[in-house]
Amino acid sequence: MIALLKSINERRELLQLLVVRNLKIRYKNTSLGFFWSLLSPIFLIVIYSVFLGILKVPIPLPVLVTGIIVWQFLAMCLGDSLNSILGNANLVTKTAFPRIILPLSMVKANLINFMLSFVVLFVYLLATPSVEFGPLYMLPFVVLTQFALCLGVALLVSCSNVYFRDTEHILSMVMLAWFFMSPVIYPLELALSKAPEFLHKFLFCNPMFGIITSYRICLLSDANPGAAWIAISYVIAWSVLFIGIAVFQKLEPGFGDEL
Amino acid sequence: MGNENTIEVKGMGKKFRLRAGGTRTLKSSVLDALGIRSGKKEDFWALKDVNFSVGKGETLGIIGANGAGKSTLLSLLAGTKTATEGSIKTTGIISSLLELGAGFHPDLTGRENVFLCGALMGIPKAKMTAQYDAIVEFSGIGSFIDQPVKHYSSGMYVRLGFAVAVELDPDILLIDEVLAVGDSDFQRKCIAKMEEFREKGKTMLIISHDLKTIQSVSDQILLLDEGKVVGIGDPEELVERYESITRKKNAKSLQREWGTGEAKIAGVEFFDKDGNVTDKFMWGDPLDVRIDYESSKKLDNPVFGFAISDEEGHLIYGNNTQLEEFQVGSIDGKGSLKLRLNEIAMATGTYLFSFSIHSEDHKTNYHRVDNLFPIAVESTKEFEGCCHMPCKWGNIKT
Numbered sequence: 001m002i003a004l005l006k007s008i009n010e011r012r013e014l015l016q017l018l019v020v021r022n023l024k025i026r027y028k029n030t031s032l033g034f035f036w037s038l039l040s041p042i043f044l045i046v047i048y049s050v051f052l053g054i055l056k057v058p059i060p061l062p063v064l065v066t067g068i069i070v071w072q073f074l075a076m077c078l079g080d081s082l083n084s085i086l087g088n089a090n091l092v093t094k095t096a097f098p099r100i101i102l103p104l105s106m107v108k109a110n111l112i113n114f115m116l117s118f119v120v121l122f123v124y125l126l127a128t129p130s131v132e133f134g135p136l137y138m139l140p141f142v143v144l145t146q147f148a149l150c151l152g153v154a155l156l157v158s159c160s161n162v163y164f165r166d167t168e169h170i171l172s173m174v175m176l177a178w179f180f181m182s183p184v185i186y187p188l189e190l191a192l193s194k195a196p197e198f199l200h201k202f203l204f205c206n207p208m209f210g211i212i213t214s215y216r217i218c219l220l221s222d223a224n225p226g227a228a229w230i231a232i233s234y235v236i237a238w239s240v241l242f243i244g245i246a247v248f249q250k251l252e253p254g255f256g257d258e259l
Numbered sequence: 260m261g262n263e264n265t266i267e268v269k270g271m272g273k274k275f276r277l278r279a280g281g282t283r284t285l286k287s288s289v290l291d292a293l294g295i296r297s298g299k300k301e302d303f304w305a306l307k308d309v310n311f312s313v314g315k316g317e318t319l320g321i322i323g324a325n326g327a328g329k330s331t332l333l334s335l336l337a338g339t340k341t342a343t344e345g346s347i348k349t350t351g352i353i354s355s356l357l358e359l360g361a362g363f364h365p366d367l368t369g370r371e372n373v374f375l376c377g378a379l380m381g382i383p384k385a386k387m388t389a390q391y392d393a394i395v396e397f398s399g400i401g402s403f404i405d406q407p408v409k410h411y412s413s414g415m416y417v418r419l420g421f422a423v424a425v426e427l428d429p430d431i432l433l434i435d436e437v438l439a440v441g442d443s444d445f446q447r448k449c450i451a452k453m454e455e456f457r458e459k460g461k462t463m464l465i466i467s468h469d470l471k472t473i474q475s476v477s478d479q480i481l482l483l484d485e486g487k488v489v490g491i492g493d494p495e496e497l498v499e500r501y502e503s504i505t506r507k508k509n510a511k512s513l514q515r516e517w518g519t520g521e522a523k524i525a526g527v528e529f530f531d532k533d534g535n536v537t538d539k540f541m542w543g544d545p546l547d548v549r550i551d552y553e554s555s556k557k558l559d560n561p562v563f564g565f566a567i568s569d570e571e572g573h574l575i576y577g578n579n580t581q582l583e584e585f586q587v588g589s590i591d592g593k594g595s596l597k598l599r600l601n602e603i604a605m606a607t608g609t610y611l612f613s614f615s616i617h618s619e620d621h622k623t624n625y626h627r628v629d630n631l632f633p634i635a636v637e638s639t640k641e642f643e644g645c646c647h648m649p650c651k652w653g654n655i656k657t
Contacts (some may be wrong), residue, residue: 014378021367021375028366028407091362094355095379096338154615253341257275 004245007098014097022080023112041069041117046122059187060122062131062220067184069121070215073114074150074208078175080106081154082161082168089259099252100245103154110145125219134221142214148205149237153245159251162258182208184223188216188225204229207237263350265431265462266313266336271345273306274447305331306486309345316460320477322470322501324508327483329466333433336464346578350428351462354380365409369400369419372408376423380641383581390426397448398422401472418445425452432456434465450476474498482565502635503538510633513572513611522554522561522590522616527632529612540603542638542647548598550614554625557591558618561625565598566613567605575605575646581619605648607638 008015036087052061067117083105085092092099125131161167181203183191191209192200204210210233216222224230265512306328313319321329334340335347344460362379363372375396377387395404398419400411404436408416425432434453453476456463467473475482480497482489484504490497493565530547531537550563580587587596611630617623640647 011381013384014381017375017378021364021371024371025364025366066384091379093334093339094337095362096353097381196442221569256340 001245004098004249008101008104011097011101015101015105015108015229018101019108019112019211022106022109026109026113031074037113037116038120041058041060041120043066045120059185060130062128063187063216063222064185065124066219067120067182067212068217069114069117069181070146070212071184071208072117073110073184074153075175076110076113077107077150077154078157078171080110081157082171084154084158085162085255086158086259087254088162091259092255099255100155101246103158103224103248104151107147107151107154111143112152121219131219134218138214139218142211142218145207145214145234145237146211148241149211152237152239153240154247156240159248162255163251178206178208181206183212188213188222200225201229201232204232205236207233207240209233211237264312264348265315265317265350266311266319266464267346267348268309268311268336269346271306271309271335271342271347272304273313273328273335273340274343275304275305277301304486306483309488311481311488311491313462313464315462316457317478318457318465318476320473320480321464321466321474321483322468322480322498323483323489324357324505326485328486329483330435332465332483333435333466335444336431337433340406349431352380352382352427353431353433354424354427354429355433355435362573363408363416363420366407368407369395369404369411372573373404373419373423378426380427380429382427387427391426394419394422394426397426406515414442414445415497421449421452425456429461431462431464434463434467436466436468470498470501494581500541506538506633506635508613509570509609510630513568513630516627516631518616518624520626521556521623522552522558522625524550524614524616524626524628525553525593526551527612527614529632529634538633539635540635542603542605542636542640544601544603544609546603546634548600548612550596550598551593552596552616554590554594557589558625559589560619561587561590561616562589562619562621563596564615564617566615566629568611568613569645570609572611572612572630575610577613579615603636605638606642606645606647607636608645609633609635 023034027036030036032039045061048064048068049061052059057064084106085099088102091097091102093192103144116150125133157167157171191203195203210230213222213225213231213233309332311319321332323329331340333355335342336349337353363375364375368373370391373391374384374387377390378384381387395401398404398415398421400415400419403411403415408419411419432453432530450472453463457476465473465476475494477494479491480494481491482497482501489504490500499512528536528549529538529540530549531540532544534547548565552563554561562579564577566577567575569575610633612632612634613629614632615627616625617627618625638647
């Protein structure tokens with residue numbers, strides 16, 4: 001583990017360049033460029049507020065938008081992770097460097113994008129009179145945990161896709177199920193009231209359950225369902241990262257042969 | 260520092276798993292795990308038991324036929340593939356010309372790609388900035404450097420790739436057949452740059468099918484054949500051995516052997532004018548052949564024949580004991596015959612010998628081996644065609 005951190009630190013310039021490359025390529029050939037990172041969450045909020053008003057869906061807009069923007073960070077990472085090794089086959093087969101830098105740079109680039117969306121979200125919440133902020137000082141820890149989860153899953157998906165091309169199709173199904181299992185488009189209370197009590201702690205075995213709930217506690221002063229439950233989500237999120245690293249390192253030597 | 264080895268390879272082997280079905284899918288893995296074979300799996304050793312070392316400042320040429328494992332060896336040294344067994348030790352920054360401009364992203368500009376390549380090789384940004392101007396100058400790309408590389412011509416792409424690889428001042432340079440690309444002007448530049456590298460005391464590994472060039476630039480040559488090291492050492496000697504192996508391989512596809520087997524050609528050896536066994540001959544020299552035969556029963560007056568064909572199997576010349584009115588007599592058990600060609604009259608090239616034993620009336624063919632024995636001829640005599648016929652020119656006075 002220490003050796004891994006050291007090798008990443010040695011190549012931090014490469015990591016940084018790849019993060020920049022990821023961001024640059026995303027908006028290359030677009031006339032608005034980087035503004036899209038700000039524009040898309042703005043449009044997202046506007047569109048949802050219009051249709052929520054028409055459809056009379058029983059969820060407050062700030063709760064919904066928070067859920068969706070947080071979920072998008074994970075969804076983008078997973079979508080990009082399919083190609084973070086395969087799409088860089090030319091680099092992997094021609095040059096030697098710690099391969100973990102590829103998914104890591106991708107997740108970091110998505111983190112930067114998420115941060116920009118987050119700024120938009122924050123401004124929107126500031127401007128919404130009904131919103132009362134909770135313990136904002138907890139946010140960095142929540143973001144860090146989500147980053148760990150995203151990286152962990154991205155590591156698993158990216159190397160699995162090198163060996164099994166079925167990963168892409170499996171992933172899209174898993175993502176859909178995961179989306180509805182997480183309180184993205186419904187508030188926490190709804191999930192807790194519909195599910196029988198003994199199931200509640202299992203709901204928090206889905207790390208996104210605790211993470212989205214934490215964001216809502218910090219940003220919207222949502223009720224805390226219990227620190228112990230949220231802790232389950234956090235432990236699992238960090239475990240996924242360590243499992244991801246272990247699996248990735250085990251499979252990494254074979255990438256050159258497989259690509 | 261002087262005798263220090265920059266590259267040390269010990270007992271190294273690389274195994275590939277070949278799958279009949281192509282890419283592994285979830286289905287094939289599940290089936291494999293359950294013991295139901297969805298496709299035949301085969302292990303294939305691309306390299307086996309490879310040992311060699313390269314000293315600092317040495318240039319090692321790697322030669323061998325296609326599929327001998329040359330490129331795999333370079334990928335292993337570059338660290339993009341991992342050896343299955345044994346160890347590889349390298350010291351210093353490695354720059355590989357496995358594929359020029361391999362790391363380039365089409366949407367990024369030349370400048371961005373140069374820095375990305377440097378970072379991929381692990382070169383600090385400060386050093387990159389210092390080298391940047393030299394790279395742009397060597398590549399000759401000029402103002403295009405700030406354009407996305409997808410707008411580059413293929414020549415510009417290759418030039419920039421080469422410039423990055425050599426100007427970053429690596430300790431070890433791996434070159435895989437890149438001299439074949441680019442125009443002659445660029446090739447001259449490459450060779451000059453390689454010369455400069457040698458003078459700076461850098462280590463180079465070169466793969467090339469251009470045997471003349473590789474022989475002249477290498478201090479040592481490593482000859483690979485089907486994943487095994489045939490030899491390492493003196494360039495001239497190993498290039499010669501490689502040519503000899505190639506001759507034997509080419510000849511193999513034309514080989515045929517048939518007959519009743521009552522008598523058999525057990526062995527054939529060629530001797531030069533000094534009586535040494537060889538398969539290389541000079542134009543005008545004599546060629547001696549010793550043919551060992553073996554018969555399972557007594558045969559009266561068998562006829563021994565031979566033929567010479569070119570590399571494509573076209574017959575050039577053939578003759579036998581009957582035509583030459585030589586009586587072999589009766590044969591039983593083991594014995595030997597000798598054959599002498601007084602003067603080798605063929606042009607430079609590879610020639611294949613065939614031998615046969617058949618009955619006196621030509622009705623029974625005991626044994627015939629076609630194109631089994633290749634020889635190389637080097638000719639200093641100039642003429643058209645594949646075979647020289649003694650001739651004389653003169654004026655006629657009227």
